Amino acid sequence: MDDLSHYVSENKQRFLDELFDILRIPSVSTDPVYAQDVLNTAERVKYYMEKAGLDNVSLEETPGYPIVYGEKIIDPALPTVLVYGHYDVQPPDPLELWESDPFDPVIKITDEHPEGTIVARGSSDDKGQMFMHIKALEYMISHNLLPANVKIMIEGEEEVGSPSLTWYVQNNRDKLANDIILISDTSLIGKETPSITAGLRGLSYVEVTVQGPSHDLHSGLYGGAVANPANVLARMIASLHDGKRRITIPGFYDKVVEFSDEDRARINAIPFDEEAYKRLLGVEALEGEEGYTTLERASIRPTLDVNGIWGGYTGEGAKTIIPSKASAKISMRLVPDQEPDEITALFTKHFLSIAPPSVKVDVKAFHGGYPYMMPTDHPGYRAAEKALETTFGRKVYPYYTGGSIPIVPLFEKELGSKSVLMGFGLETDRIHSPNENFGVWNFLKGIETIPYFYRYFAEDFKKA
């Protein structure tokens, strides 16, 4: 693949033009107004897959938006890579905060990206990243360098929770059979700090309501004699952590995988400037579970956070009531091997048990998500590590992060294979926010790196 780097630089402008073509279509899956645009985007993705030399390219019908599927089956004896990505995007709101039209991509020079960055909704999440795969496949197919079978599916409902993909995967297990799944929908720690996302936290999410008196009461007439649901809620929430900032729910930590000293050392080897982190967040001190570093707390440790809280009078000025009820949304980030339904049940049981008799407590459970872990000695991880080492010429870090990508545990469950999360975005990409962007350097680096993944994965597969 000596000419790979040359191919990429030769074709840079065409790659960008083609990506811009896709970025111009506002494929907002959350809003039915954009339905035709979402469909048009699927058609364009199909066009580029065909152009890349993939076979059997089709818009796979689903209960919702189609999945664009393509494949190149070379030899059943070779390993099969399943590529996943999505062509839908987040809504562009708030529009007034964009410095350019979210659906009219422009290249902007920034401090982070002296080579320019592509500013458009979906540039990083995930049109730009999934398009790297199509371009890398184009290179490998046209140069007869594809060392593995490949299947690629790009869905159109990621931003609404992938309902149709779930249905599609469950109904196409054989068709999607693979040895490894490759996904670029995450970020690098930094341009000079290549990384592979090795762990994702899961989620348990509840809404709790503490009901006191049947109606708001005058705090002068009843204050002191009647339990105030907002005070009770505060007391109950406060009691969910102990003085060491550990969660007090009985059984909560039972299934938590404790990382080895070696693994923890690898996590803490990631270049990390705590002062810069605090400055970025605008806080003067950090706070978290005793005995763990900030990097560990944000990745391999479970959490319990209030996402929203409300009750009583919240307008201007003073109103003296005892609110009838108070509520909170509480999310728990889970780590292997915690199970969302089990944690939700433990939370519910505990939260009801600590309610004083003076109030009624209701716990409503929302949809949760499983945590995910990719062992760093897995062939898929190792191939990605070597690929990144090759193109970056630097040490590659396993990156354990707190975000969840629900389809990854789904793939593991339904297809029995692990996913390699080799993303090329940056934390500064502003995904889901105004002025989303994706560095031209990152886009090209992705296209250059992907073929090495195939090479190393296939080599390893042959040996095994």
Place this chain on the structure above:
Amino acid sequence: MDDLSHYVSENKQRFLDELFDILRIPSVSTDPVYAQDVLNTAERVKYYMEKAGLDNVSLEETPGYPIVYGEKIIDPALPTVLVYGHYDVQPPDPLELWESDPFDPVIKITDEHPEGTIVARGSSDDKGQMFMHIKALEYMISHNLLPANVKIMIEGEEEVGSPSLTWYVQNNRDKLANDIILISDTSLIGKETPSITAGLRGLSYVEVTVQGPSHDLHSGLYGGAVANPANVLARMIASLHDGKRRITIPGFYDKVVEFSDEDRARINAIPFDEEAYKRLLGVEALEGEEGYTTLERASIRPTLDVNGIWGGYTGEGAKTIIPSKASAKISMRLVPDQEPDEITALFTKHFLSIAPPSVKVDVKAFHGGYPYMMPTDHPGYRAAEKALETTFGRKVYPYYTGGSIPIVPLFEKELGSKSVLMGFGLETDRIHSPNENFGVWNFLKGIETIPYFYRYFAEDFKKA
């Protein structure tokens, strides 16, 4: 005063017709739309004061709505009673919950009032109650039975915090000089349980904000590593009470007057059905400061209540953020001799001191109010007690309540005299709510009782 009862029953229809005349004018002081109505109401009150035989009746100019003033000065050697009331009313909203037009009074028969109750905005608060005084004075003046000098002032801004009254009182100390102030703007414990309001709680009111990161954070990426302001706020609020439900702010109880066993026994002698109270409030258990009864907790003990709390995502469904900040409105009810400014300062100092370094805390103070206590051996209290005993033929209870009437501490400060809170409303009057009403029986009972107050107060004054 043998013919008092006869006079009241003879003139009942006229009294009601006159009151209805005043109730028909929508004197909503909170809404400028009603400005002319408020002024028209003042004119009508002036008319009825003149008709009652009062002298020097005038609309006293103020920076806001006028105060209707009248007097009957008989003899400088006699004691002087200053009567206070208000002619403005709360807005009628929500209109759709009224069973009849709030400004077209009707008499309705209810379980509570088989003799009928006057349904109209302001019937109990305070047009009906202040009008009892005009009618009682009419009786005493026309029958030459007035045993004291009387000054009466009826204001039009009580429902907006009495700003002009404060100005007026401060600028008319000599004119308003008196030996006792008499006010009917409160309730009886029950028709068969006559009472005098002997204590009112004061108020300290703050809004606190706990600021964490400068913007909302993804709870997956940052959860566990960064202090969550909503969790911190819950923790801080929870810590403001100890396990005995006492307030933990240092110095908070220093000036609290502990009631004697005898006084507490009097409070607890009030007929009170805790089961009925719980049913009314819709709670299964009560909660409050250890060592005190429900009646005591709601009246002679200070409190700390969250009136409102908010932060983060409060819409439908699940959103996984660490909110940038969380806020709460917190009110403290004060008892003698706590001082609102001092308590606000103690709260602020303590709340800031318990803030962890991971957040910034802001405390904003709102206007507070002094607590008030009328000693039960005060001549004014004793005169009211005897008057009620005379007309009700029952034991009279001192009633300590948690509500505040800011003008009462103001009068004490500016005029140096105590107020007798001899109200004839009932808890079921629905003041400030739709279908406000005032029992015809209560209205007439008030007119009958007031002259006895003058008699007993003057007799006692002569003896002293």
